[in-house]
């Protein structure tokens with residue numbers, strides 16, 4: 495049974511006061527909160543297990559290594575990844591995408607095309623621009639329509655024999671739109687192009703089956719899934735990972751080093767140079783357990799009920815314009831009030847304890863498309879409630895009264 499009251503007991507931060515008001519945290523798209531189980535696992539690790547991994551013969555190091563590798567297996571199972579060799583631990587989605595873009599330097603050349611979508615986060619645009627600058631390849635963009643949906647009828651022209659890689663997000667962080675990635679993957683594979691899916695926004699809300707999706711790369715940020723910051727995942731198919739030269743050189747990623755020649759460690763360690771965020775990875779394993787105890791299907795259903803309720807309340811308010819009015823949406827509402835700057839709304843909401851994101855959400859091309867400076871974004875998590883939406887809506891009405 496999904497019991498939000500009980501769930502909230504695991505998140506002490508939800509009882510914090512902000513500006514003298516009860517916190518209503520609706521900035522989950524930027525990062526979500528961490529339950530006690532995750533926080534405690536970080537503390538426990540440093541109190542009982544701290545030592546470096548994969549190095550020492552001593553027992554503590556073995557214990558740390560085991561806990562770290564156990565978290566990798568949890569990640570593998572959670573996302574239904576075929577082999578633990580395909581689970582590269584990174585700092586987050588940004589690093590995961592940069593890793594692939596950097597390693598594709600020797601795979602891509604002049605005349606090739608990299609395809610992204612109009613809905614991408616800057617971290618799924620800029621690394622590809624850098625790759626294009628290094629190689630002479632060309633960046634192409636799948637356009638979107640006024641509802642924030644990708645124009646899939648253009649795919650057959652955009653995905654062609656020059657396309658080397660297609661990089662799209664599963665869910666847009668700015669608008670919450672769920673993209674038709676199955677279709678994109680199928681069309682890309684027909685021309686032999688690789689597909690990278692930015693899963694930073696989908697992994698907190700949906701059950702992801704990577705083998706079923708059959709994408710070539712998939713990226714995750716732990717901190718958006720109740721895990722710590724500075725931890726992420728890059729799934730990559732072994733065929734690609736074997737073809738790619740290492741991203742970073744250093745400890746952990748080598749087999750043998752001499753000044754004449756260095757050989758690389760086996761997957762996944764080949765892409766994991768240096769000492770990782772050991773406690774963070776272990777805590778991410780806890781976060782995955784936590785989410786699975788509730789059940790991603792339950793989370794998705796509950797969050798959707800919050801979305802439907804909030805959307806209805808907002809549309810009842812005059813002058814509210816919601817961006818991305820698709821029926822394929824995660825629990826994100828991006829909106830503006832006619833004639834009011836989003837920052838001013840965000841500021842007055844904050845004074846009333848309501849945390850939302852305002853601005854361009856690292857997606858300036860989307861804001862340019864709608865010709866706006868930014869939006870107010872309310873993004874929900876499974877620990878939010880209908881009552882909190884009511885507080886948010888009346889705070890918003892107050893802000894509108896003050897500003898208009």
Ligand SMILES: *Cc1c(COP(=O)(O)O)cnc(C)c1O
Pocket residue numbers: 523524585586587588589615617618663665666667692694695715
């Ligand atoms: C948050 C986010 C990113 C960046 O993730 P980091 O954890 O900051 O590296 C990339 N893409 C999308 C869609 C995001 O929501």
